[in-house]
Amino acid sequence: MNDDRYEIRFGGSGGQGIILAAVILAEAAALYDKKYVSQTQSYGPEARGGKSKAEVVISSREIDYPKVITMDFFLAMNQAALDAYFYDFKPNGLLVVDSTFVEQVPTSRVIAIPFTSIARELGRELVANVVALGAVGLLCPAVGAEGLRQAVLGRVPPKTVELNSKAFAAGAEAANAFDLDSLPRSITSDEEREI
Amino acid sequence: MDSKQSGTISLLQGNEAIVKGALAAGCRFFAGYPITPASEIAELMSINLPKVGGTFIQMEDEIAGIGAIIGASLAGVKSLTATSGPGFSLMQENLGFACITETPCVIVNVMRGGPSTGLPTSPGQGDVMQARWGTHGIHPIVVLSVSSVLDSFEITIHAFNISEKYRIPVIILSDEVVAHTRESITIPDQTGFEEVNRIKPSVPPEWYHPYEDNSRGVPPMASFGDGYRHHVTGLVHDVHGYPTQRVDEIDAFQRRQFRKITNGFYEIQMTKSTMLDDAEIAVIAYGSVSRSALRAIKMARERGIKAGLLHLITLFPFPRQTAEQVLRQCRAVLVPEMNLGQISREVKRVNLSSKIEKINRIDGQLITPEEIFKKLLEM
Numbered sequence: 018m019n020d021d022r023y024e025i026r027f028g029g030s031g032g033q034g035i036i037l038a039a040v041i042l043a044e045a046a047a048l049y050d051k052k053y054v055s056q057t058q059s060y061g062p063e064a065r066g067g068k069s070k071a072e073v074v075i076s077s078r079e080i081d082y083p084k085v086i087t088m089d090f091f092l093a094m095n096q097a098a099l100d101a102y103f104y105d106f107k108p109n110g111l112l113v114v115d116s117t118f119v120e121q122v123p124t125s126r127v128i129a130i131p132f133t134s135i136a137r138e139l140g141r142e143l144v145a146n147v148v149a150l151g152a153v154g155l156l157c158p159a160v161g162a163e164g165l166r167q168a169v170l171g172r173v174p175p176k177t178v179e180l181n182s183k184a185f186a187a188g189a190e191a192a193n194a195f196d197l198d199s200l201p202r203s204i205t206s207d208e209e210r211e212i
Numbered sequence: 213m214d215s216k217q218s219g220t221i222s223l224l225q226g227n228e229a230i231v232k233g234a235l236a237a238g239c240r241f242f243a244g245y246p247i248t249p250a251s252e253i254a255e256l257m258s259i260n261l262p263k264v265g266g267t268f269i270q271m272e273d274e275i276a277g278i279g280a281i282i283g284a285s286l287a288g289v290k291s292l293t294a295t296s297g298p299g300f301s302l303m304q305e306n307l308g309f310a311c312i313t314e315t316p317c318v319i320v321n322v323m324r325g326g327p328s329t330g331l332p333t334s335p336g337q338g339d340v341m342q343a344r345w346g347t348h349g350i351h352p353i354v355v356l357s358v359s360s361v362l363d364s365f366e367i368t369i370h371a372f373n374i375s376e377k378y379r380i381p382v383i384i385l386s387d388e389v390v391a392h393t394r395e396s397i398t399i400p401d402q403t404g405f406e407e408v409n410r411i412k413p414s415v416p417p418e419w420y421h422p423y424e425d426n427s428r429g430v431p432p433m434a435s436f437g438d439g440y441r442h443h444v445t446g447l448v449h450d451v452h453g454y455p456t457q458r459v460d461e462i463d464a465f466q467r468r469q470f471r472k473i474t475n476g477f478y479e480i481q482m483t484k485s486t487m488l489d490d491a492e493i494a495v496i497a498y499g500s501v502s503r504s505a506l507r508a509i510k511m512a513r514e515r516g517i518k519a520g521l522l523h524l525i526t527l528f529p530f531p532r533q534t535a536e537q538v539l540r541q542c543r544a545v546l547v548p549e550m551n552l553g554q555i556s557r558e559v560k561r562v563n564l565s566s567k568i569e570k571i572n573r574i575d576g577q578l579i580t581p582e583e584i585f586k587k588l589l590e591m
């Protein structure tokens with residue numbers, strides 16, 4: 018298909034702030050980067066726990082199908098969500114995991130950062146999603162880091178601006194330690210691609 | 213679906229856009245009972261209605277919810293309620309009361325998987341026939357479907373306008389996907405669209421016959437408190453609003469209900485055509501599934517297959533004339549639905565010679581573009 022859809026999925030368990038993180042990302046792309054955006058989610062009837070996923074599609078053109086078809090970017094906040102939602106990953110997609118909870122990764126195009134541990138060190142495990150967004154801003158080419166930072170700070174309660182600002186910066190710093198070019202370009206081997 | 217107009221862009225959910233549409237259309241009363249996946253509508257109405265001098269009431273259940281909006285509308289206030297399948301079932305009796313009393317009101321049903329409490333957080337399209345025939349007896353009704361956030365805003369305004377103009381309850385069918393998807397849209401200025409208000413009587417109170425026929429078939433409607441005598445009953449009534457057993461009056465009353473809607477087909481029956489001009493095969497779809505269908509026909513076009521999409525906005529009265537044209541032109545038509553075939557039956561009813569194919573998903577998942585595309589390849 019001749020379009021430039023960039024498809025992002027966040028997966029975790031209910032209560033980890035997965036959907037909020039996706040909403041903030043969508044806001045950044047729509048309001049700061051002026052892109053077409055579609056943000057969807059799926060979750061169970063439980064109030065907490067249970068697998069939850071949220072998706073964002075970003076495009077310079079109008080978006081027809083609102084959900085992810087094949088992922089360019091997958092942020093997995095725990096093992097269960099990674100296992101359940103990894104299936105439609107693009108060969109050159111990027112996987113980012115919270116290494117606090119994820120032990121096994123199904124691809125070599127992966128960046129592992131202990132988002133939840135970093136959040137605990139900042140004093141509130143609750144901000145793990147914002148730590149992750151800090152990393153997303155740096156690693157995800159479809160969204161501008163500064164717009165994302167502003168979207169985060171525009172969303173959070175005024176009293177927590179400082180904490181969330183720190184959390185976002187900590188995530189970005191952790192991601193900065195990785196060199197994206199050192200990852201294999203694709204998870205399919207060269208021979209396979211030639212076929 | 214052009215969301216890049218001038219103005220401020222906002223990121224909204226389908227449910228939020230319905231609220232914005234309702235307020236823009238002049239809705240000033242909401243009564244209802246929260247239910248997934250429609251709760252955001254009640255929640256946002258409770259926040260926003262007081263700001264514009266409107267009234268929000270959380271009722272004890274959905275039966276009371278629709279009862280209250282009928283009452284508010286009879287008092288002259290544009291009214292909305294919103295629910296999902298289980299609540300919509302409870303509303304059916306009062307929906308009939310709104311029909312026979314010709315009380316304008318708008319009812320949103322955000323469809324989820326059913327029956328019963330079913331699948332609260334998953335989309336479905338199982339309530340299409342219920343929206344048409346859920347309340348008993350012969351009655352016309354207008355059922356509109358929404359497929360995007362922008363749709364949710366615009367179609368809600370249409371719903372209120374149709375409801376006011378024709379004095380008829382209008383049902384908006386959304387689904388869990390449309391309701392919870394956030395998209396970037398630009399809400400146009402308040403002055404950018406037409407707002408229709410019901411016609412009020414201009415005669416002196418002693419001359420007023422609240423159900424008297426006229427060329428449009430829509431009698432002027434006095435509000436309670438306007439000083440006009442206005443008897444309202446669920447029994448079939450004469451021009452004064454009192455119960456009647458006279459066969460001539462019964463027949464005239466019943467037929468007028470249908471005539472007023474038939475007269476308005478040209479503006480009530482809304483559809484959107486994409487790449488249909490030279491199409492040899494077509495998809496007829498509505499709601500969130502039409503989004504998948506739109507992508508599927510583009511995929512088919514890239515393969516050189518002349519596919520088009522007829523996106524139904526109005527489901528009832530079924531846009532028969534438009535569907536007939538598509539059926540006449542295309543050798544095969546595909547109707548994908550998140551039920552076992554409700555609109556596909558309507559399509560078959562108007563079909564002349566085309567082959568009709570179906571895709572039906574009832575597992576709480578949106579039909580994907582890939583599924584539709586694969587079927588198009590076979591057609």
